[in-house]
Amino acid sequence: MPKRKLSRLTNDQKQALRGELDAKVPVTALAKKYGVSRRTIYNLKNRWEERLPQSRSKVLTVRVSAEDMERLDALAKELDLSRADTARRVLLYAAGVYHIEPPEAGEIADLTREVSAIGRNVNQAVRAMNTAVLRGQKISRLHLDQLAQQLREMDRHNDQARSLMVRRAQQQRTHVDQIVEAMKDEGRGERS
Numbered sequence: 001m002p003k004r005k006l007s008r009l010t011n012d013q014k015q016a017l018r019g020e021l022d023a024k025v026p027v028t029a030l031a032k033k034y035g036v037s038r039r040t041i042y043n044l045k046n047r048w049e050e051r052l053p054q055s056r057s058k059v060l061t062v063r064v065s066a067e068d069m070e071r072l073d074a075l076a077k078e079l080d081l082s083r084a085d086t087a088r089r090v091l092l093y094a095a096g097v098y099h100i101e102p103p104e105a106g107e108i109a110d111l112t113r114e115v116s117a118i119g120r121n122v123n124q125a126v127r128a129m130n131t132a133v134l135r136g137q138k139i140s141r142l143h144l145d146q147l148a149q150q151l152r153e154m155d156r157h158n159d160q161a162r163s164l165m166v167r168r169a170q171q172q173r174t175h176v177d178q179i180v181e182a183m184k185d186e187g188r189g190e191r192s
Contacts (some may be wrong), residue, residue, distance in 0.1 A: 108164060122147065126147070
């Protein structure tokens with residue numbers, strides 16, 4: 001059986017792929033969609049994770065009471081996460097590290113897909129217009145208006161994604177400030 005030639009991913013495809021991976025699209029489906037091997041997808045994913053500031057290469061050991069462990073386990077069960085993932089999220093959340101929750105990640109991935117599709121349409125339209133100009137043809141006002149509309153649509157989606165992330169970060173910052181203030185109040189009470 002002849003080996004099929006695997007395609008090389010463009011930067012736009014890699015960006016879209018990254019969004020889809022974040023949205024938990026199965027690797028097998030992505031490999032078929034982009035015409036690459038599953039290994040290629042995993043290699044890209046690993047490379048991206050290594051570059052992330054939250055790459056998990058450090059170990060933190062913490063001792064807690066039995067009661068605190070029960071609370072952590074209850075929260076882990078409620079969130080359907082492992083104990084380690086739950087503890088990590090609680091710790092990072094309290095430290096003010098921005099974390100996108102699955103609903104926001106899905107919305108951002110949807111917006112990213114829409115922006116990517118619009119970007120492809122804009123690229124095709126501009127390429128067609130450039131070809132027309134090189135042939136000495138005029139670009140119709142209708143085509144220019146359609147291109148402008150697509151650019152406005154892309155800008156609107158970008159604004160939505162930015163707004164979603166800023167709103168989430170502000171909510172988290174407010175919550176973290178409340179946690180820190182409560183901890184300070186507790187500390188003052190212990191010293192009195």
